[in-house]
Amino acid sequence: MATILVVDDEMGIRELLSEILNDEGHLVDVAENAQEARAYCMRQAPDLVLLDIWMPDTDGVTLLKEWAAQGCLTMPVIMMSGHATIDTAVEATRIGAFDFLEKPIALQKLLQAVKQGLVRAAEMNARANTQFTPRPITQPEPELATMPSIGAVALSIASHSVAETAIASPSECVTISLKLPLRDARDAFERAYFEYHLKQANGSMTRIAERAGLERTHLYRKLKQLGIELCRNRAES
Structure with a gap:
């Protein structure tokens, strides 16, 4: 698609x-x-x-x-x-x-x-x-390894290359490989982003649209494209 x-x-x-x-x-x-x-x-x-x-x-x-x-x-x-x-x-x-x-x-x-x-x-x-060729990093950088805010992007640094990005959510950590094609990596990030905000907004599409800066119609299409299921009784709120 x-x-x-x-x-x-x-x-x-x-x-x-x-x-x-x-x-x-x-x-x-x-x-x-x-x-x-x-x-x-x-x-x-x-x-x-x-x-x-x-x-x-x-x-x-x-x-x-x-x-x-x-x-x-x-x-x-x-x-x-x-x-x-x-x-x-x-x-x-x-x-x-x-x-x-x-x-x-x-x-x-x-x-x-x-x-x-x-x-x-x-x-x-x-x-x-x-x-895109990552600059080799021999020492971990703690300030990038952990972020104070939930849902922020944290960089996981290997001994010789930047291998993947971890996105922390309230109850889980989603790992995105930087070796993925750009479109796949972007979809993975957006999926984690919207799933996080769905939980925070209790499924309110109005609140999520305001936070994401999207029209509701485009938001519905985006969630459908990403394969994110919505509870029907909440999606109308």
């Missing part, structure tokens, strides 16, 4: 793409303009972005330039447009777009582009992981 962000000012396009990609087993989030897309990517990094070029506030090519200049282009971006010229498509590709789809988008072209984009996303994550 991949997280895909669809950015388009047309509601019909957002709903259609969401329905198709949900049927393919992906988690789909939507943004109707560049401002919402920026805010979304500040909260989390999707695995793939489908980005419309012509939008009322900021066009997709300008947003793509912003992400590239800020070093935020860490995921494949597929541009979409029904009016763009070849020059526009070439410019978007030069900036860093992975692919370009012309509207109306044919189903097979969409699915093929998404499939190839997710392969590229996996390659990007793998490359980022191999480029």
